[in-house]
Amino acid sequence: MEKKLSHADILQMDRHQRRNFVNTLSGIKNAQLIGTRSADGVDNLGLFNSVVHIGATPPSLGFIMRPLTVERQTYNNIKALGHYTLNQINRNIYEQAHQASAKYDAGRSEFEATGLTPYFSDRCKAPYVKEAQIKIGLEFAEEHYIQINHTWLIVGRIVEVILPGEAIAETGHVDTAALDGVGVSGLDTYYDLEKIGILPYARP
Amino acid sequence: MEKKLSHADILQMDRHQRRNFVNTLSGIKNAQLIGTRSADGVDNLGLFNSVVHIGATPPSLGFIMRPLTVERQTYNNIKALGHYTLNQINRNIYEQAHQASAKYDAGRSEFEATGLTPYFSDRCKAPYVKEAQIKIGLEFAEEHYIQINHTWLIVGRIVEVILPGEAIAETGHVDTAALDGVGVSGLDTYYDLEKIGILPYARP
Numbered sequence: 001m002e003k004k005l006s007h008a009d010i011l012q013m014d015r016h017q018r019r020n021f022v023n024t025l026s027g028i029k030n031a032q033l034i035g036t037r038s039a040d041g042v043d044n045l046g047l048f049n050s051v052v053h054i055g056a057t058p059p060s061l062g063f064i065m066r067p068l069t070v071e072r073q074t075y076n077n078i079k080a081l082g083h084y085t086l087n088q089i090n091r092n093i094y095e096q097a098h099q100a101s102a103k104y105d106a107g108r109s110e111f112e113a114t115g116l117t118p119y120f121s122d123r124c125k126a127p128y129v130k131e132a133q134i135k136i137g138l139e140f141a142e143e144h145y146i147q148i149n150h151t152w153l154i155v156g157r158i159v160e161v162i163l164p165g166e167a168i169a170e171t172g173h174v175d176t177a178a179l180d181g182v183g184v185s186g187l188d189t190y191y192d193l194e195k196i197g198i199l200p201y202a203r204p
Numbered sequence: 205m206e207k208k209l210s211h212a213d214i215l216q217m218d219r220h221q222r223r224n225f226v227n228t229l230s231g232i233k234n235a236q237l238i239g240t241r242s243a244d245g246v247d248n249l250g251l252f253n254s255v256v257h258i259g260a261t262p263p264s265l266g267f268i269m270r271p272l273t274v275e276r277q278t279y280n281n282i283k284a285l286g287h288y289t290l291n292q293i294n295r296n297i298y299e300q301a302h303q304a305s306a307k308y309d310a311g312r313s314e315f316e317a318t319g320l321t322p323y324f325s326d327r328c329k330a331p332y333v334k335e336a337q338i339k340i341g342l343e344f345a346e347e348h349y350i351q352i353n354h355t356w357l358i359v360g361r362i363v364e365v366i367l368p369g370e371a372i373a374e375t376g377h378v379d380t381a382a383l384d385g386v387g388v389s390g391l392d393t394y395y396d397l398e399k400i401g402i403l404p405y406a407r408p
Contacts, residue, residue: 054353061237144357162208173224
């Protein structure tokens with residue numbers, strides 16, 4: 001039975017319903033752990049599902065940061081260090097990764113709390129997650145304040161990508177499903193991916 | 205075999221390889237048709253895989269618009285009309301939807317070219333796609349110029365959502381897989397979704 005909900009109808013949902021509804025509405029999203037290091041040297045992990053492709057030239061990615069009305073370790077660390085990492089969540093670590101969304105004190109590393117392993121590479125000052133098959137090192141590039149709800153778009157330039165070489169096809173495609181990548185809908189519902197197929201470049 | 209690619213290594217790939225590589229790197233994305241209407245009354249559809257959740261209060265979504273160095277019908281129409289729609293691509297229409305990524309002349313409607321059906325509702329001036337199970341009507345709210353590659357973040361306020369009532373759980377969750385929603389990796393690789401499970405709210 002078709003249902004029409006207006007802006008006012010959505011605002012009238014209770015807070016948790018509305019959060020789940022709007023978060024799941026846009027469909028499947030990727031799930032990433034963002035790795036950062038604080039000025040005090042504490043390694044931090046945060047769970048994000050809002051990573052968006054910005055462009056291939058230069059290679060760059062963005063993500064949405066919640067309002068800075070409370071302390072955001074990920075944000076503070078990115079601004080302090082200039083570097084951060086994106087680590088793709090896969091089937092083997094999604095439960096540990098989900099635990100990184102809990103609110104730990106600033107002095108406690110989510111690596112320790114989740115049992116995931118920090119991994120370092122010369123080109124990036126922030127910690128990667130060893131267990132992630134696709135590791136992306138980024139350098140902060142720009143930020144945009146989104147007035148409608150006080151969130152931020154954070155844009156970074158890719159400084160390094162670490163992944164299994166055999167996962168890159170000759171065409172450049174990386175097959176996320178072959179690497180056991182998962183998708184997330186909303187904040188908590190995880191999905192396996194099964195390839196349907198590759199469609200040719202569309203012409204009129 | 206682990207492979208490390210630097211920023212320079214990625215820039216040295218050929219244009220098509222680099223486009224595929226960076227587009228697939230961030231994992232699975234949702235696939236949406238954006239419906240708009242031109243000042244001349246021509247209905248337009250564009251294929252987008254960069255829709256991102258902005259917030260639940262007010263309910264709002266964003267997407268990334270390619271540089272305006274060539275004519276962008278979707279952009280021009282959104283600015284002219286103020287309204288646009290997001291239509292979730294499902295298993296039954298993904299091939300037709302993909303065809304909307306072809307470059308048609310401004311006078312030709314992608315509805316006609318793809319065989320998809322326009323659908324109208326009082327609250328939104330732009331056309332929905334009848335065959336989409338989740339239809340979201342938006343009002344343009346703000347835009348942000350991304351300096352790194354001249355793209356734009358377009359943010360809209362949700363004015364209406366049309367979907368099967370039984371798809372909304374009591375918790376507010378919309379199950380995109382139950383509605384045959386698909387994911388896309390890069391620009392051309394489509395995936396079915398299979399639910400693994402819902403994880404509880406994480407606490408330290």
